[in-house]
Amino acid sequence: MKKNSLKAWLYLLPAILFLGCFMVYPLVDVLVYSLEEGYNSASQSYYGVGLYNFSYVLRDPYFLQAVKNTFLLVIITVPLSTGIALLISLGLNAIKPLRGFFQTVYFLPYVTNTLAVGLVFMILFKKTAYTDGLVNLMLHFFGAGTVDFIDGPYWAKMFVLCFYTIWVVMPFKILILTSALASVNPEYYSAARMDGANSRRIFRKITLPMISPMIFYLVITGFIGAFKAYSDAVALFGTDLNAAGMNTIVGYVYDMLYGNSGGYPSFASAAALILFAIVLTITCINLLISNKRVHY
16 A cells, blocks of 8 residues: 555656746746735845735726726626527527538637737727728718727727627637537437427426536636726727727736836735635625536
8 A cells, every 4th residue: 555655746746846946936026016015026035924016006096997997897798608609609600501511610819819900900990090990880881980999988998898808708708618519418408398398398408407517617717807807908009008098807917927017026916915815705606506506
């Protein structure tokens, strides 16, 4: 037994070293930085240890704006993208011919560079001195006024950011849900139809419970991914997200490290730990809900 245990630990050693070097050590280092008050990057010195960095970050209007933007992005995009992906997946599952072709078409945005897609969206929505953009031309056609979606009001910019985020994440969700729907045993559907169940009841009592693990997986990863959003906003509004009022929590951390107001790893570490606590809390809540709603 001892020999087998030793072999097992030897097999696990590379993974343990990898996790220790690239996950555990950085997390401990961030925690240390977050508690060092008045840290000076040049001299590598600080004058105290405490929670001042957290209190500063929680009072910083830029951070509060980033939290607001991030939460709006999460609340809007995760349910909408999952719901729309489920509807499209149901449609694809009902189409027998050319199903693979349509799956490939829907998956193409996922393998396209994020910044390239963001540039296309910016061209479609941006109002310039020479053109109002394709979206505004469509609004004109329906009798609506011109809206500057990139440099205009906050709601317009948030709409574009949410639209763009849903567009980027939906292909992956469609792929996962289409695979989940294809794995449901068709005998369940046959038995339900023999018992006189209609399509709505079949979907609610058979399809949803059978694919609920995949839906739960997409919701969890969707929440985590939306909380880590940064490149989406940069692709649309440029690198100065504070000026645009569209910064995210990850963007705030980056700005504190490398941006115009950079050079403050202690503040960045405190903000990163706050983000970690938020994501961990929401993930734990989702796990508790899944015990009652998810059928394995």
